[in-house]
Amino acid sequence: MLKTFPIGGIHPADNKKWSAGAAIQRFALPESVSIPLSQHIGAPAVACVAKGDKVLAGQVIATAGGFVSSNIHSSVSGTVTAVDTIVGANGLRVPAVTIKVEGDEWVEGVDLSDTLISECNLEPKAIVEKIAAAGIVGMGGATFPTQVKLSVPPGKSAEYLIINGVECEPYLTADYRLMLEKGEELLVGVRILARALGVKKSFVGVENNKPDAIARLQKLVGSATDVEIVPLKVQYPQGGEKQLIAAVTGRQVPSGALPIDTGCVVQNVGTAYAVYEAVQKNKPLVERIVTVTGSAMQKPANLLVRIGTPISSLLAHCGGLPEGGVKVIGGGPMMGRAMSNIEAPVMKGSSGVLVLRSEETLRGEEGDCIRCAKCVDACPMGLEPYLLANVSKQKMYDMAEQHFIFDCIECGCCTYTCPSNLPLLDYLRLGKAEVMKIMRARKA
Amino acid sequence: MENKMIISPAPHVHGPNKTQRLMLDVLIALVPALVVSTVVYGLRVLALTLFSVCCCLLFEWFIQRYMLRGKLTINNLSAVVTGVLLAFNLPVNIPLWMVAIGALVAIGVAKMTFGGLGKNIFNPALVGRVFMLIAFPVAMTTFPEAADAISGATPLTMAKEALKNGVPVAEVMQSVSIKDMFIGVESGSIGEISALALLLGGLYLLWRRVITWHIPVAVLGSMGIFSLITWLIAPEAYMSPLFHLMGGGAMLGAWFMATDYVTSPMTPKGSIIFGVGVGVITMLVRLWGAYPEGMSFAILIMNSVVPLLDKYILPKRFGAPAKK
Numbered sequence: 203m204l205k206t207f208p209i210g211g212i213h214p215a216d217n218k219k220w221s222a223g224a225a226i227q228r229f230a231l232p233e234s235v236s237i238p239l240s241q242h243i244g245a246p247a248v249a250c251v252a253k254g255d256k257v258l259a260g261q262v263i264a265t266a267g268g269f270v271s272s273n274i275h276s277s278v279s280g281t282v283t284a285v286d287t288i289v290g291a292n293g294l295r296v297p298a299v300t301i302k303v304e305g306d307e308w309v310e311g312v313d314l315s316d317t318l319i320s321e322c323n324l325e326p327k328a329i330v331e332k333i334a335a336a337g338i339v340g341m342g343g344a345t346f347p348t349q350v351k352l353s354v355p356p357g358k359s360a361e362y363l364i365i366n367g368v369e370c371e372p373y374l375t376a377d378y379r380l381m382l383e384k385g386e387e388l389l390v391g392v393r394i395l396a397r398a399l400g401v402k403k404s405f406v407g408v409e410n411n412k413p414d415a416i417a418r419l420q421k422l423v424g425s426a427t428d429v430e431i432v433p434l435k436v437q438y439p440q441g442g443e444k445q446l447i448a449a450v451t452g453r454q455v456p457s458g459a460l461p462i463d464t465g466c467v468v469q470n471v472g473t474a475y476a477v478y479e480a481v482q483k484n485k486p487l488v489e490r491i492v493t494v495t496g497s498a499m500q501k502p503a504n505l506l507v508r509i510g511t512p513i514s515s516l517l518a519h520c521g522g523l524p525e526g527g528v529k530v531i532g533g534g535p536m537m538g539r540a541m542s543n544i545e546a547p548v549m550k551g552s553s554g555v556l557v558l559r560s561e562e563t564l565r566g567e568e569g570d571c572i573r574c575a576k577c578v579d580a581c582p583m584g585l586e587p588y589l590l591a592n593v594s595k596q597k598m599y600d601m602a603e604q605h606f607i608f609d610c611i612e613c614g615c616c617t618y619t620c621p622s623n624l625p626l627l628d629y630l631r632l633g634k635a636e637v638m639k640i641m642r643a644r645k646a
Numbered sequence: 647m648e649n650k651m652i653i654s655p656a657p658h659v660h661g662p663n664k665t666q667r668l669m670l671d672v673l674i675a676l677v678p679a680l681v682v683s684t685v686v687y688g689l690r691v692l693a694l695t696l697f698s699v700c701c702c703l704l705f706e707w708f709i710q711r712y713m714l715r716g717k718l719t720i721n722n723l724s725a726v727v728t729g730v731l732l733a734f735n736l737p738v739n740i741p742l743w744m745v746a747i748g749a750l751v752a753i754g755v756a757k758m759t760f761g762g763l764g765k766n767i768f769n770p771a772l773v774g775r776v777f778m779l780i781a782f783p784v785a786m787t788t789f790p791e792a793a794d795a796i797s798g799a800t801p802l803t804m805a806k807e808a809l810k811n812g813v814p815v816a817e818v819m820q821s822v823s824i825k826d827m828f829i830g831v832e833s834g835s836i837g838e839i840s841a842l843a844l845l846l847g848g849l850y851l852l853w854r855r856v857i858t859w860h861i862p863v864a865v866l867g868s869m870g871i872f873s874l875i876t877w878l879i880a881p882e883a884y885m886s887p888l889f890h891l892m893g894g895g896a897m898l899g900a901w902f903m904a905t906d907y908v909t910s911p912m913t914p915k916g917s918i919i920f921g922v923g924v925g926v927i928t929m930l931v932r933l934w935g936a937y938p939e940g941m942s943f944a945i946l947i948m949n950s951v952v953p954l955l956d957k958y959i960l961p962k963r964f965g966a967p968a969k970k
Contacts, residue, residue: 209964214659372659444964454965529652535659542653556658560650563658569665569722570764574907576663579858579914584963586912606963614657621663622764628655 204410206435207445208454210582212615214372214438214536216411221375221495221502226383228506229519231303235278235510236288237263238298241549242339243346244270249299255282260309260486263299266334272347272550273337274299277488277508279307291513291532291546292539298547301510313483320390322397322481329398329481336480337487337550341472342366342377342441343533345551348473352398354462361465363396363404364450365474367419368434368441370409371534374554376491377471379504381408381415384475385422391478392429399467404429405450406471411436438536439613443468445582457609472553492516492548496557498524507548513555514544527560535563536614569622577616577626583609587616591626594633599640602633608641610634668907669723671856675847676730676902682830682840687738687790691836697742699729701749709758716762724763728752731771734837734898735942736778737789744782748774768949769909772942779942789833800834801827802894805885806938814882819889827892838898841891848901857905860914864921865900865928866891872929890932895941899924903941909949915962916955923948 240246247264251257257276264274280303287295308314324332334349354360369377381388396404408416410433419431432450434440444455446468453464461468469477472490479485488509495502500521507516513530517523523530523544531538533553577587585606593601607630616626684691706725710718732752736745752774760766779786789800799807801822808818826832830840838844851857869890876884890896895903904910904924911917924944931940 209962212661214661448964456967457963457965459965527650527652529654529658531656531658536657538656538658540651540653540655540658542651544651558658560652563652563654565654566660566664569719570762572665572668572724572764572907573910573912574668575912578912578961581961582964584961584966586961588912605960609964612656618657618659618661619663621665621668623660625655627657631655 204433204435205449206437207440207442207449207582209584210580210615211437211439212580212618213436214618216436217372217497218375218378218411220373220497220499221493221504222378224375224379224503226379226491226504226506229508229511229516231278231306231508232511232515234280234283234300234302235508236298236300236512236547237274237277237510238288238290238296238547238549239264239274240296241274241345241509241551242272243344244268244272246297247271247274249285249297251282251285251299253282253285256280257282257301258307258309260312260488266347270347270350272339273335273486275337275486275488276301277510278303280304289543289546291541291543293542311484313485318386318390319482320386322390322394324397324481326398326400329394332481333398333477335486336476338473338476338480339487339550340470341476341490341550341553342470343537343551343553348469348477351467351469352395354399354467358462359465360399360401360462360467361403362451362467363392363399363401364446364466364468365392365404365406365471366441366443366446366468367406367408367415367471368446369412370438370441371536371538371554372438373495373556374493374534375495376493376504376553378412378415380471380475380491381412382418385418387478388471388475389419389422389429390482391474391476394477394481395469395474396428401467402428405432406430407432407434407440407446407450409434409436409440438615439582439611442582442611442613444611457606487550490548490550490552492552493554493556494520495554497562498528498559499557509550510547512545512547513541516548516555517544517557523557524559529558529560529563531556531558536618537612565625566623568624571622571624574621576619576621580615580619582613582615583611585609587626587630590633591616591624591629594629594636597636599633599636603637603641607634607637665722665724668856669727671851671854672727672902673723673730675850675856676734676837678843678846679734679837679840679898682843683738683836686831686839687836690738694736694738694740694742694745694836695730695733698733698736698745698749699726701746702726702729702732702753705750705753706758709754710762714758714762719763722763725753728757728770731837731902732774735771735775735835735895737786738836739788739790740782740785744778744785747781748778751777764908766908767953768946769903769906772903772946776942776946800894800938801832801889802932802938805889806932809883809885815885816882818885822889824888824892827889834894838895841897844897844901848897851901851905857901858914858917860917861905861910861921862900864918865904865925866896868922868925869896869929872926876933884933890929894932894939896928899928899941899945904945904948909952911952911955911959913956913959913961916952916959919955919959920948920952923951
């Protein structure tokens with residue numbers, strides 16, 4: 203029996219076949235890049251370059267704007283043409299630094315070779331500092347600054363490091379290709395993270411629909427016992443932080459608590475790789491792997507892209523958008539965000555660009571709730587989505603709170619499974635936001 | 647880029663579940679029982695079922711179109727399911743005008759008065775059936791002889807009468823055959839005579855994940871345990887568990903009526919309590935009540951408890967603090 207999380211879950215078609223076979227390909231340098239100052243959860247970074255400045259690839263162009271924040275580096279060499287706002291993927295204006303690309307010159311000290319460096323004797327504190335300086339954030343999409351996650355609060359201690367190689371979102375294959383092609387580097391990254399945390403045991407959770415990645419990593423780990431590769435049942439949302447911890451360790455993060463309360467720290471495989479590059483190669487986070495996929499894309503691909511590259515150029519490289527109505531999604535089909543502006547740049551959290559044709563994604567006509575309880579069965583948090591959606595719709599926020607709406611992880615299982623096409627999660631999101639507001643006001 | 651961009655919140659894909667498909671699966675699951683009944687009772691079974699379905703569809707359409715004036719949702723097939731289930735609860739030779747009245751009560755009173763699909767408290771087909779049982783007691787309890795059935799009465803009725811008159815179980819068992827009850831050649835309502843056909847349908851529903859195991863297992867399990875206890879205490883005065891599980895509406899009720907989405911609980915734990923309630927009340931009526939069969943009453947009574955079960959029995963929550 204493969205390990206899995208204890209409650210709920212769904213089994214969407216994984217649709218990884220489109221891009222799974224495409225090896226990671228280095229994407230050409232664009233003519234110019236626009237690098238947003240807020241690519242992470244927390245305070246935006248503060249720009250430290252001005253229009254007309256010459257910058258090198260890997261140079262800091264904005265510094266962390268607080269404890270929960272992250273440095274931003276230039277991903278290219280060239281001239282700053284604007285420190286202004288650009289239109290983001292969701293259509294809203296966001297502050298960004300725009301750089302005209304000139305050549306590809308890197309700051310001093312960055313090792314761009316492929317040579318593997320496994321040895322790391324740095325003190326934990328030095329590792330965390332290096333990670334913070336490199337601007338590393340959670341690469342799975344949540345973009346929480348990694349150094350903050352590595353700073354275990356006083357009174358708590360980390361027992362396990364869990365590396366998230368689940369990639370439970372359908373279609374996406376960036377993490378899969380990374381595990382397959384950069385396994386050695388990845389495992390060095392895992393061990394550096396473990397060293398930084400002072401944990402003796404790390405797990406890498408991988409869904410069982412990637413048997414070759416599991417086999418590859420297991421072979422690389424060999425007889426070592428500090429890292430264990432854990433094959434997991436193919437079930438969404440296996441890669442949810444709380445679900446993954448429960449699947450691997452059997453521990454449930456209590457309602458309202460953090461993973462560290464169960465002695466676990468979870469990091470994405472992409473993050474572990476970025477940590478390797480930052481600590482061993484002095485290379486800050488300026489590029490990432492992006493899956494560009496969809497049944498209608500002519501050449502789905504896994505591209506190694508400089509941060510700030512326009513998404514439209516990735517789409518053009520993969521055959522361009524198909525005719526007719528399309529939805530372009532940043533991330534996967536379950537939790538990704540639909541874009542209104544494909545000129546927006548690739549960011550640190552851009553795990554994929556998914557193109558769905560209208561017939562694959564248009565919502566069906568809403569019917570009546572037939573009380574089939576499929577949403578209750580599917581909810582991985584053990585909530586009652588039908589009830590929460592209903593009370594949220596009617597603005598009965600006290601009732602929503604009594605029924606733990608704040609535990610919702612917004613995975614979308616309820617909406618996915620509803621036979622009446624009810625937009626359950628839409629209402630849950632609204633209700634959750636209101637309830638969180640009320641709870642914060644009460645605390646204050 | 648001339649593309650029309652679609653924008654909406656996640657999730658961006660939807661699973662295969664569709665209300666219409668779920669209802670269709672229920673209808674597919676009822677086909678074996680319909681086939682057995684047609685073989686045993688003849689073509690009137692099909693005519694009766696078709697008539698009942700047409701009545702239900704007509705009433706639902708009429709009420710939605712001319713009285714509620716809302717969206718027409720007739721094609722979700724729920725009225726078809728109600729029509730088939732109503733017919734399945736009737737004797738084969740019942741006059742059609744009575745069926746029409748039953749359908750009107752089922753759709754008009756039990757379903758649409760509450761606001762239509764998803765809002766009704768009681769199982770519409772059963773409300774229709776119980777109304778007919780009280781309004782037309784003779785027509786509703788007169789069963790013609792099945793192909794090679796020994797008696798015109800259903801096994802449950804016959805056993806109840808005989809036991810009341812002091813006939814020992816052993817003698818009753820000489821005139822009923824559990825095997826016949828299982829296959830479907832004892833007499834009864836058209837849809838409930840074959841335990842085997844209904845079981846096949848139920849397993850199909852489980853396989854298609856239309857229903858979960860909780861309600862059928864709880865209903866049949868509690869009926870089995872209840873009748874096992876009485877049978878072990880006084881084997882000469884009470885029929886065996888097998889007799890009770892194969893007889894009357896046990897299979898139809900457990901697999902198809904009690905599992906009705908709208909009128910059953912939302913949580914697994916609630917479903918088990920609901921199912922046990924149905925099983926126990928059924929057995930109380932069968933053993934000590936005025937009627938030979940209590941499945942309809944049991945389900946309707948437990949239907950009324952569902953809102954309470956949904957309010958107080960919550961699903962197992964992830965990360966909930968351990969109970970002290």
